Amino acid sequence: MKDPVDVLIIGAGASGAAVAWSLAETKMHILCLEQGGWMNPAEYPSTGRDWEAKFYGEWSSSPNVRGRPEDYPINDDNSPIKVVNYNAVGGSTVMYTAHWPRLHPSDFKVKTLDGVADDWPIDYEALTPFFEENDRMMGTSGLSGDPLSPLTHPPMPQQPMGLSGAIIGKAMNKLGWHWWPSDTTVATMDYEGRARCINLGHCTPACAQGAKSSTDITYWPHAIRAGVELRTHCRVREITTDENGMASGVVYYDKDGIEQFQPAHVVVIACNGVGTPRLLLNSASGRFPNGLANSSGLVGKNLMFHPYAQIYGYVNEPTDSNRAPPTCLWSKQWYDTDLSRGFVRGYGVQFVRGAGPVFEAVVSEQKGILPWGEDHHRVFRKLNGHRLGFSAICEDLPEEHNRVTLDPVLKDSHGIPAPKVDYTISENSRKMMEHALARGREFLETAGASDICVNSPIPWGGWHLLGTARMGTDPERSVVNEWGRSHDVKNLFIVDGSIFVTSGGVNPTSTIQALALYIADQMKQRLANLFD
Amino acid sequence: MSADNQLTRRQRDDLRAIAAMIIPASDEYKVPGADDPAIQADMLATLGRDTKLVAAALDHLARLAGAPLAELDAARRDAVVHEFRKSGGAAAATLVRVVLQCYYRDDRVLGSLGLELRAPFPKGHVLPDGDWSLLDPVKARGGALRRAP
Numbered sequence: 314m315k316d317p318v319d320v321l322i323i324g325a326g327a328s329g330a331a332v333a334w335s336l337a338e339t340k341m342h343i344l345c346l347e348q349g350g351w352m353n354p355a356e357y358p359s360t361g362r363d364w365e366a367k368f369y370g371e372w373s374s375s376p377n378v379r380g381r382p383e384d385y386p387i388n389d390d391n392s393p394i395k396v397v398n399y400n401a402v403g404g405s406t407v408m409y410t411a412h413w414p415r416l417h418p419s420d421f422k423v424k425t426l427d428g429v430a431d432d433w434p435i436d437y438e439a440l441t442p443f444f445e446e447n448d449r450m451m452g453t454s455g456l457s458g459d460p461l462s463p464l465t466h467p468p469m470p471q472q473p474m475g476l477s478g479a480i481i482g483k484a485m486n487k488l489g490w491h492w493w494p495s496d497t498t499v500a501t502m503d504y505e506g507r508a509r510c511i512n513l514g515h516c517t518p519a520c521a522q523g524a525k526s527s528t529d530i531t532y533w534p535h536a537i538r539a540g541v542e543l544r545t546h547c548r549v550r551e552i553t554t555d556e557n558g559m560a561s562g563v564v565y566y567d568k569d570g571i572e573q574f575q576p577a578h579v580v581v582i583a584c585n586g587v588g589t590p591r592l593l594l595n596s597a598s599g600r601f602p603n604g605l606a607n608s609s610g611l612v613g614k615n616l617m618f619h620p621y622a623q624i625y626g627y628v629n630e631p632t633d634s635n636r637a638p639p640t641c642l643w644s645k646q647w648y649d650t651d652l653s654r655g656f657v658r659g660y661g662v663q664f665v666r667g668a669g670p671v672f673e674a675v676v677s678e679q680k681g682i683l684p685w686g687e688d689h690h691r692v693f694r695k696l697n698g699h700r701l702g703f704s705a706i707c708e709d710l711p712e713e714h715n716r717v718t719l720d721p722v723l724k725d726s727h728g729i730p731a732p733k734v735d736y737t738i739s740e741n742s743r744k745m746m747e748h749a750l751a752r753g754r755e756f757l758e759t760a761g762a763s764d765i766c767v768n769s770p771i772p773w774g775g776w777h778l779l780g781t782a783r784m785g786t787d788p789e790r791s792v793v794n795e796w797g798r799s800h801d802v803k804n805l806f807i808v809d810g811s812i813f814v815t816s817g818g819v820n821p822t823s824t825i826q827a828l829a830l831y832i833a834d835q836m837k838q839r840l841a842n843l844f845d
Numbered sequence: 846m847s848a849d850n851q852l853t854r855r856q857r858d859d860l861r862a863i864a865a866m867i868i869p870a871s872d873e874y875k876v877p878g879a880d881d882p883a884i885q886a887d888m889l890a891t892l893g894r895d896t897k898l899v900a901a902a903l904d905h906l907a908r909l910a911g912a913p914l915a916e917l918d919a920a921r922r923d924a925v926v927h928e929f930r931k932s933g934g935a936a937a938a939t940l941v942r943v944v945l946q947c948y949y950r951d952d953r954v955l956g957s958l959g960l961e962l963r964a965p966f967p968k969g970h971v972l973p974d975g976d977w978s979l980l981d982p983v984k985a986r987g988g989a990l991r992r993a994p
Contacts, residue, residue, distance in 0.1 A: 360966045364965060369895075370895075460988040463990065474972075479973075482975075492980075492983060494980075513965040513966050514969075636970035649991045670955070674945040678945060690868075694958070
């Protein structure tokens with residue numbers, strides 16, 4: 314039998330890496346098990362001439378399409394929004410847009426302010442030092458001073474405005490609407506061993522330059538140097554418990570597919586809002602018949618995605634197309650509740666700079682604006698390199714019927730039951746999306762765009778997996794307490810997006826990592842009585 | 846393994862015929878059609894995981910056409926292709942995507958679009974920094990974060 318470790322972290326993505334690094338200073342024996350492996354930037358799509366085609370296959374954002382050995386299948390047939398993720402050291406930070414807003418202070422008090430959902434058991438101020446620490450570790454770029462966003466201090470200047478940014482800014486100014494350069498995790502200068510961005514453009518499916526921050530090149534090198542052990546290609550099947558109801562370790566399959574048991578004194582789950590409930594539900598036992606840490610019955614429930622309402626069109630001037638990171642500017646014009654709009658809460662906007670030629674051709678043909686036949690060439694030249702987009706990221710409120718369960722049939726390559734997602738878009742979200750599309754159309758028309766197209770929701774837009782093991786002070790209404798510890802199992806912690814109480818209207822990775830650092834800090838402060 | 850051997854002769858003929866209907870050659874833009882031998886060879890060599898769906902799409906097309914697509918008269922060919930797009934589902938969409946993704950990486954086509962014939966890495970691209978005084982009206986308007994109790 315293997316020697317027990319002090320802390321066992323499951324998952325080496327955004328939150329697992331941050332926790333591992335933070336806890337390393339305790340000098341405890343920390344082990345992280347990751348189902349994927351280390352990535353090789355020399356093989357990233359942007360290194361080859363077929364860089365766009367790869368997005369439809371081995372570099373698809375959908376694990377169901379990608380089907381790498383490291384992936385597990387997800388039954389999302391009963392959801393208009395499909396789950397996208399990445400499984401490797403770095404997790405989905407390997408494959409994301411690097412857009413880096415954070416939750417607003419008001420997002421933690423939605424019940425008090427708007428009478429919906431629940432307040433968080435912690436507030437923005439509790440996370441502030443960890444946001445700052447995380448921004449330094451991940452290496453952010455941006456422009457401090459946005460009047461409608463929380464004050465940030467990015468260590469690097471904002472991305473260039475580019476051709477698209479100027480068109481966007483002028484149109485938004487004509488309308489008198491807010492816009493600002495996005496905080497991003499794209500390095501705009503050499504930073505901590507990372508080379509600056511050279512505008513490879515196709516940076517969502519991994520950055521060959523290393524300018525886009527992912528935890529395999531930020532947190533992990535530091536954590537490993539500090540003594541954390543990271544075992545790759547190890548897929549955890551279940552968390553085991555002892556006669557006292559405490560977590561005793563995990564059963565996992567190693568890189569050779571051999572079943573192993575790893576005992577541990579503390580278990581930390583960092584598997585995202587789909588992987589975490591899947592693991593807890595797969596860890597059911599005689600003592601925990603409904604799944605581990607699930608006395609509330611809320612494990613897997615309250616799944617929040619952020620429905621994206623996207624509208625785009627084509628301007629006469631050239632845009633940046635694929636020659637720049639896809640996002641560069643945001644707007645918080647409609648972020649806060651205004652009941653005259655017909656819905657509660659709000660949305661952030663991320664502007665899109667353009668697309669590459671293959672993507673443009675494929676999508677435009679599907680939309681019916683790029684014809685077959687003789688006129689194809691003329692129309693393609695009008696579209697390609699002229700796209701401008703407006704994507705609203707709508708706050709998704711928690712609803713228990715939106716959930717992750719175990720699929721009765723579907724299993725991964727190790728025979729572990731796969732997750733099943735049941736999700737519908739709420740009436741409030743639909744109204745929000747309609748509002749956003751109307752504002753987006755005004756924006757595009759002001760910019761002079763034509764051939765306007767809509768994706769609402771973006772079907773392959775389930776990047777943000779939140780809420781399925783929510784935090785709270787009431788064990789009957791939450792899965793973990795206000796510092797991430799399971800109410801039911803005193804040595805089990807959850808640090809990923811599943812502990813979100815509400816979703817806000819922003820990309821969540823910055824807040825996920827700040828929460829992970831906050832929970833690690835709470836653990837360090839309580840080491841003497843962690844299980845009380 | 847090359848998909849060259851995984852599609853039948855008839856399927857390859859129909860693929861070439863429908864590719865020409867999607868993107869014909871153009872003297873005006875000085876570009877080949879998607880039935881160009883080099884572009885067709887690229888498709889067959891790189892079909893990979895798309896082979897099954899593309900073969901299914903071509904079988905569907907063959908059923909609709911009842912004869913090799915290239916042998917039909919123009920009106921009949923148009924009618925068949927119209928029905929193919931309407932009823933072909935994911936398989937037809939995959940076939941069209943394969944045609945487009947191979948066409949829009951051909952050197953002659955990219956050259957005619959004024960695009961460089963290279964991978965994005967390691968050269969990257971240069972972006973204008975832009976005129977950040979555009980932000981002045983936003984700064985002047987100001988605003989405040991919603992207060993949290």
